[in-house]
Amino acid sequence: MEYVVKRIDSLFSVSGQLTPDDLPDVKAKGFATLICNRPDHEGGADQPDHLTMERSALASGLVFRYVPILSSGATDEQAHQLATLIEGLPKPILAYCRTGNRSARLYAAATKGASEKPCYDVVVIGGGSAGIAITSSMLKRDASMRVAIVEPCSEHYYQPAWTLVGGGAYSIQDTARPMGSVMPKDAYWIKASVSAFAPHRRVVLLSDGAELGYQQLIVCPGLQLAWEKIEGLEETLGKNGVTSNYRHDLAPYTWELVRSLRSGKVLFTQPPMPIKCAGAPQKAMYLSCDHWRKNGVLESISVEFNLAGPALFGVATFVAPLMKYVETYGAQLAFQSNLVKVDGPGKTAWFEVADGNGNVTRVEKTFDVLHVVPPQQAPDFIRRSELADKAGWLEVDPTTLQHPRYPEVFGVGDVCGTTNAKTAAAARKQVVIVAQNLLALRKGAELPGRYDGYGSCPLTVENGKVILAEFGYGGKLLPTFPMDPTIPRKSAWFLKARLLPWFYWNGMLKGREWFTDCSSK
Structure with missing residues (x-):
C-alpha cells in the first residue's frame, strides 16, 4: 500500500507504516530525518523492525531515530524526549507509526511547551489595505481583543493612485506613508514574514523560526506580481x-x-x-x-x-x-x-x-x-499551504469569506480565490463582512454577513473624466449613486482623484465604514 505524507508544519510531517522500499522516495521528497514511533512487533511479522528500517534509512542517506510509542499514547517523558531530540536533528523530519496519528499527537505534545508561544485572539496576515482596515474594524467593535498584524514592510502604499501618477495627475509622494503611522494603535505589529501555516495547530510560522498562535486567523497578504x-x-x-x-x-x-x-x-x-x-x-x-x-x-x-x-x-x-x-x-x-x-x-x-x-x-x-x-498570482506561502484552493489562491466561501475546511480562518482582499474584481473597493466591503462574521463565530452565533461580490473600477478614460464601474458577482451592476454608470463624469473623476484617497487614509484604514451596507439582498 502506498504511503501518504501528512504535513504538520514546515519542519515536521507524519505518515503511516513505511517499508524499506519506501525510503529512497522519502529521501527524494526532501526529508533529512526519519523517526519510527511504532514499537517493534506491534503488527506481526509483516511489520519491519526498527533495526531493519534503520539500516535502510542510513543506506538512503537519512538520519534515523527510534522513539516507540504505545497505542495508548505518549507519556510526558516521551514528549520531552522528542522535543529535545528534534532540536538537533536535520530538518525536515518525517515520523511514522501504524497510521501516523500517534506521531502527530506526540509532536503536538512535544511542541506544546515550546509553543507556549505568543497567542492572540486574532492574527491578521498582511498590513496592506485589507489588513489594516479589518484590524481597525474589529477593534472598533471589540477593543478588548488581542489582535496581531504580521507585516514585514516599513511603508504602506495607496496603490490605486499609481495610475494617476503615471498620467501626471497625482504626486507619487502622496501615495506612501510609514507603516507605523497607519497601524491601529491597539494592534500588535509583528514585523516579520510568514513562511508557512499549521492550521491543525492554529499556528502561523514566521520566517525567523518563531510561531504565533491564534484563535482566529485572517489571511490578507494581497497578491504577488510575477x-x-x-x-x-x-x-x-x-x-x-x-x-x-x-x-x-x-x-x-x-x-x-x-x-x-x-x-x-x-x-x-x-x-x-x-x-x-x-x-x-x-x-x-x-x-x-x-x-x-x-x-x-x-x-x-x-x-x-x-x-x-x-x-x-x-x-x-x-x-x-x-x-x-x-x-x-x-x-x-x-x-x-x-x-x-x-x-x-x-x-x-x-x-x-x-x-x-x-x-x-x-x-x-x-x-x-x-x-x-x-502576471499575478497568490503569494508563495499561500500557494504551497493547506489553505490554498486548486489554483493556489486562498480558499474561502464566496459569500461568508470563511475557509470551508478551517472555519476559524477568513480571507479578505486580493488573495481570495473568489471571482470578484480584485480592488481596494472590494476589500472595503469584504472587511465589514469578515468583521461581522468573525465576531459572530467567537460568540457561537450564525454568521450574519453575506458578500455579493461588490467591486469598483473607476475607469479614467481621460484626465478629468471617469466611468465609474461598480459591479458584483456575475457582472451584476451595483451602482452606489442613482446615475447611469456608463457615462464619463467629472464628478466621478473628483471621487477617484480627490475624495477616495482622503477617505482611504482617514476612513477605511481607521475602521470607518461609510457606504458599506452589506446587508443580504
Missing part, C-alpha cells in the same frame, strides 16, 4: 522605455515617458486574469492618449493594447462606452495576445497570440514605449 514570468523584463524595467504603473518606483517613469514622447510606437499590455484592478492596464492607455491628444501629437503615435483575454472588459455593460474612447484615441486592440519576452535595448517585445482554434504563434513587435502589467 515579473519573472516574462523573459528579459526584470533587467529592463525602468529604462529603455519599459515601465509599469504596477510598481511605486516606476509610475513616475511612466509619466516621464508619456510627456516626453512626440512620435513613435507604444505598446500597452494586460496579462491573463486574475489581476488586481482589471481596468488599470487600459486606464494607463487612456490617460496617456489623452495627454498626447491635448498636446497635438497623438496622430504621430501608434498605440496598441495587447490583451491576453478575448474582451476589452469583463462586464459587457461597459464595453461600448470604453470602445468609444479606444476609437477616439485611434488605439488598436490585439486580443488573446500575451507578452512573454522583452528585449529592452533592442526595443522589441514578443507575444504569444492565440487564434480562434486555440493555435498559438509567437509574434514579434517593436516599440518606443512599453507599458507592462505583469
Whole structure:
C-alpha cells in the first residue's frame, strides 16, 4: 500500500507504516530525518523492525531515530524526549507509526511547551489595505481583543493612485506613508514574514523560526506580481522605455515617458486574469492618449493594447462606452495576445497570440514605449499551504469569506480565490463582512454577513473624466449613486482623484465604514 505524507508544519510531517522500499522516495521528497514511533512487533511479522528500517534509512542517506510509542499514547517523558531530540536533528523530519496519528499527537505534545508561544485572539496576515482596515474594524467593535498584524514592510502604499501618477495627475509622494503611522494603535505589529501555516495547530510560522498562535486567523497578504514570468523584463524595467504603473518606483517613469514622447510606437499590455484592478492596464492607455491628444501629437503615435483575454472588459455593460474612447484615441486592440519576452535595448517585445482554434504563434513587435502589467498570482506561502484552493489562491466561501475546511480562518482582499474584481473597493466591503462574521463565530452565533461580490473600477478614460464601474458577482451592476454608470463624469473623476484617497487614509484604514451596507439582498 502506498504511503501518504501528512504535513504538520514546515519542519515536521507524519505518515503511516513505511517499508524499506519506501525510503529512497522519502529521501527524494526532501526529508533529512526519519523517526519510527511504532514499537517493534506491534503488527506481526509483516511489520519491519526498527533495526531493519534503520539500516535502510542510513543506506538512503537519512538520519534515523527510534522513539516507540504505545497505542495508548505518549507519556510526558516521551514528549520531552522528542522535543529535545528534534532540536538537533536535520530538518525536515518525517515520523511514522501504524497510521501516523500517534506521531502527530506526540509532536503536538512535544511542541506544546515550546509553543507556549505568543497567542492572540486574532492574527491578521498582511498590513496592506485589507489588513489594516479589518484590524481597525474589529477593534472598533471589540477593543478588548488581542489582535496581531504580521507585516514585514516599513511603508504602506495607496496603490490605486499609481495610475494617476503615471498620467501626471497625482504626486507619487502622496501615495506612501510609514507603516507605523497607519497601524491601529491597539494592534500588535509583528514585523516579520510568514513562511508557512499549521492550521491543525492554529499556528502561523514566521520566517525567523518563531510561531504565533491564534484563535482566529485572517489571511490578507494581497497578491504577488510575477515579473519573472516574462523573459528579459526584470533587467529592463525602468529604462529603455519599459515601465509599469504596477510598481511605486516606476509610475513616475511612466509619466516621464508619456510627456516626453512626440512620435513613435507604444505598446500597452494586460496579462491573463486574475489581476488586481482589471481596468488599470487600459486606464494607463487612456490617460496617456489623452495627454498626447491635448498636446497635438497623438496622430504621430501608434498605440496598441495587447490583451491576453478575448474582451476589452469583463462586464459587457461597459464595453461600448470604453470602445468609444479606444476609437477616439485611434488605439488598436490585439486580443488573446500575451507578452512573454522583452528585449529592452533592442526595443522589441514578443507575444504569444492565440487564434480562434486555440493555435498559438509567437509574434514579434517593436516599440518606443512599453507599458507592462505583469502576471499575478497568490503569494508563495499561500500557494504551497493547506489553505490554498486548486489554483493556489486562498480558499474561502464566496459569500461568508470563511475557509470551508478551517472555519476559524477568513480571507479578505486580493488573495481570495473568489471571482470578484480584485480592488481596494472590494476589500472595503469584504472587511465589514469578515468583521461581522468573525465576531459572530467567537460568540457561537450564525454568521450574519453575506458578500455579493461588490467591486469598483473607476475607469479614467481621460484626465478629468471617469466611468465609474461598480459591479458584483456575475457582472451584476451595483451602482452606489442613482446615475447611469456608463457615462464619463467629472464628478466621478473628483471621487477617484480627490475624495477616495482622503477617505482611504482617514476612513477605511481607521475602521470607518461609510457606504458599506452589506446587508443580504
